[in-house]
Amino acid sequence: MEKAWWKEAVVYQIYPRSFMDSNGDGIGDIKGITSRLDYLQQLGISVIWLSPVYQSPNDDNGYDISDYQAIMTEFGTMEDFDEMLTEAHKRGIRILMDLVVNHTSDEHKWFVESRKKEDNPYHDYYIWRPAKEGNLPPNNWGSVFGGSAWQYDEERQMYYLHLFSKKQPDLNWDNPQVRKEVFDMMNWWCEKGIDGFRMDVISMISKTKEMPDGETHCGKYGDFGKYCIHGPNVHKYLKEMNEKVLSRYDIMTVGETAGVTVEEAQKYAGKDEHELNMVFQFEHVDGGKYGKWTDEPKPLTELKQILSKWQTQLYGKAWNSLFWDNHDQPRVVSRYGNDSKEYREVSAKMLATCLHMMQGTPYIYQGEELGMTNYPFKTPADFHDIESINAYREWCESGSLSHEIFWPCLTFISRDNARTPVQWDDSQSAGFTTGTPWMPVNPNYKEINAKAELQDPQSVFYYYKKLIQLRKEYPVIVYGKYQLLLPDDPDLFVYTRELEKEKLLVVCNFSGKEQSIQLPEEFVNGKCLISNLPGQYDQQQVQLKPYEAFVLYR
Known part of the structure; x- marks a missing residue:
């Protein structure tokens, strides 16, 4: 490679x-x-x-x-x-x-010029479309941050596309x-x-x-x-x-x-x-x-x-x-x-x-x-992120979901974390x-x-x-081929890496419970490069503590 x-x-x-x-x-x-x-x-x-x-x-x-x-x-x-x-x-x-x-930004000089009138050098720097009948947006697209992806501009009397915030007009790469x-x-x-x-x-x-x-x-x-x-x-x-x-x-x-x-x-x-x-x-x-x-x-x-x-x-x-x-x-x-x-x-x-x-x-x-x-958020007022604020408004204040149902989801995923x-x-x-x-x-x-x-x-x-130092010392970590073991195990993430004669075995317990694993025979006497807990890895059957991880090299 x-x-x-x-x-x-x-x-x-x-x-x-x-x-x-x-x-x-x-x-x-x-x-x-x-x-x-x-x-x-x-x-x-x-x-x-x-x-x-x-x-x-x-x-x-x-x-x-x-x-x-x-x-x-x-x-x-x-x-x-x-x-x-x-x-x-x-x-x-x-x-x-x-x-x-x-x-x-809609405050960029290109956009400030683009919104003036159609016959200026910047008129086509952004994606403008005329309103549909009834002054409606050109289509029904929604913005990533909530609401319509179109904003009507009074000065130019057209809609511009913003896939994110209305203050983030999309450039016309064409x-x-x-x-x-x-x-x-x-x-x-x-x-x-x-x-x-x-x-x-x-x-x-x-x-x-x-x-x-x-x-x-x-x-x-x-x-x-x-x-x-x-x-x-x-x-x-x-x-x-x-x-x-x-x-x-x-x-x-x-x-x-x-x-x-x-x-x-x-x-x-x-x-x-x-x-x-x-x-x-x-x-x-x-x-x-x-x-x-x-x-x-x-x-x-x-x-x-x-x-x-x-x-x-x-x-x-x-x-x-x-x-x-x-x-x-x-x-x-x-x-x-x-x-x-x-x-x-x-x-x-x-x-x-x-x-x-x-x-x-x-x-x-x-x-x-x-x-x-x-972060341990307590109320919607704790959020600074535009996406999180808009999501709460769309899901809860609109009545789609109750606060009790949506709040754990918002606090778990919010970008403000x-x-x-x-x-x-x-x-x-x-x-x-x-x-x-x-x-x-x-x-x-x-x-x-x-x-x-x-x-x-x-x-x-x-x-x-x-971990960073090991990457510098062992080319197999950077360039080696990957193979997943135990794909159906609901608690253990185990894989190997291989490059020429070098080989690694990586074992990670994603659960809060003790787990047991049978090591591939070739790794029983492998060198332990790193582990997050003191462990015995020189035998085929290994007992893993909650969240234990180790890497063997041979």
């Missing part, structure tokens, strides 16, 4: 608003990130994925960009960014920027001038010295010309999926992006591709397709009782089947991205582990073992390396800020924080550090 630095990397995602505040205004910033680079170097990560730091009105926490070549005032200045980039590179850490080009503007901007950042892009909802940039009503599942709004996801020209436009930007630099690219299949992923990230290095698929974290909303994790047999499919069917054809957490997902230890005092640490380590021993590039979301947990400030120490506001944090700190910061974990050799932090 062809080697590449981005295949061997471990990526750490920073959500700047919640990472570290340097000036006491309660909002994380770029100087705050620079101040914690030594911590990330100690952890051992090699790439930072930086969620958007561009100028933005903050309707969707920075994913609504009004100027791609300026830094959000709350986060600092371009000089602060340049210093962070330099200091990261000094420590051998690369910077991956978040590229948000499916849409802009316009060559739009593509040129985007590619010029990307080249500008690459010339500045950044090391790649994570591409937000990149699978949505191409829409069909025809825009009929979508299928309705619940409520009055239709699904835009078949008309806007993996659209007719998406691969053509990404190949053009690769030719005009990506191929000119030694950079890393990963696309957020909701609804992607294995076959489609091979088009985006196939080794000979000349588009992206890898994609994010969401099958293992998607789907619930009510759209995305649920109060329980997927059964382990289903989770294994999904993850194993991606491991085996992309092998040798395209590259995997590995993640449990990100800024759009709840905390994994609360979702697939056990966030009680008794089992939080051991289950956090088990989940890390399961993911980091798979084939692909692992992504760690800030605080995941500490075993941070979901991932957005509480990083817990640095046990001082006020967890050492995140000297002021009032923009979002409340999880009350368990006294027990769960970086300072305490750095002083404990058995902490979740040092376990992640060891």
Whole structure:
């Protein structure tokens, strides 16, 4: 298999608003990130994925960009960014920027001009449609964040498409001038010295010309999926992006591709397709009782089947991205582990073992390396996230579901779980800020924080550090072939990795009960590379404690 630095990397995602505040205004910033680079170097990560730091009105926490070549005032200045980039590179850490080009902010100069009248140079930069009879929207599509995907603009007297917030109008990628503007901007950042892009909802940039009503599942709004996801020209436009930007630099690219299949992923990230290095698929974290909303994790047999499919069917054809957490997902230890005092640490380590021993590039979301947990929300007023606020309004205030039924689902899945400030120490506001944090700190910061974990050799932090180090020492972890064992076991996730003469056995107990496993004979005297509990692995029959995990090598 062809080697590449981005295949061997471990990526750490920073959500700047919640990472570290340097000036006491309660909002994380770029100087705050620079101040914690030594911590990330100690952890051992090699790439930072930086969620958007561009100028933005903050309707969707920075994913609504009004100027791609300026830094959000709350986060600092371009000089602060340049210093962070330099200091990261000094420590051998690369910077991956978040590229948000499916849409802009409605305050971007392109949109301000586009809405004026049809005969200006920007009139076709966005997707405009006339109203239907009765001044109704062009079709029934619903927005990801709730409500209609169309907004009537009084100035232009037409509707514009916004698949997300109404303050996030979708760009018209069919316009060559739009593509040129985007590619010029990307080249500008690459010339500045950044090391790649994570591409937000990149699978949505191409829409069909025809825009009929979508299928309705619940409520009055239709699904835009078949008309806007993996659209007719998406691969053509990404190949053009690769030719005009990506191929000119030694950079890393990963696309957020909701609804992607294995076959489609091979088009985006196939080794000979000349588009992206890898994609994010969401099958293992998607789907619930009510759209995305649920109060329980997927059964382990289903989770294994999904993850194993991606491991085996992309092998040798395209590259995997590995993640449990990100800024759009709840905390994994609360979702697939056990966030009680008794089992939080051991289950956090088990989940890390399961993911980091798979084939692909692992992504760690800030605080995941500490075993941070979901937030104990008490009322709907506790939420900051536009998606969560709108979901509660649509499901509960409309009468579709009672508060009692929907509330556990909302608190279990809400994106706000991932957005509480990083817990640095046990001082006020967890050492995140000297002021009032923009979002409340999880009350368990006294027990769960970086300072305490750095002083404990058995902490979740040092376990992640060891997993990262093992990837550097054993090529089989990065490049080896994957095979699932015990597919029907409802409690154990067991798989092997193999590369030439090297072989690994990975055993993870996802349950809060003791389990028993018969080891394959070839691993009975294998070397234990890592385990989250003291255990005896030199015999064929092994008794596993709750959430125990270990890796054997031969």
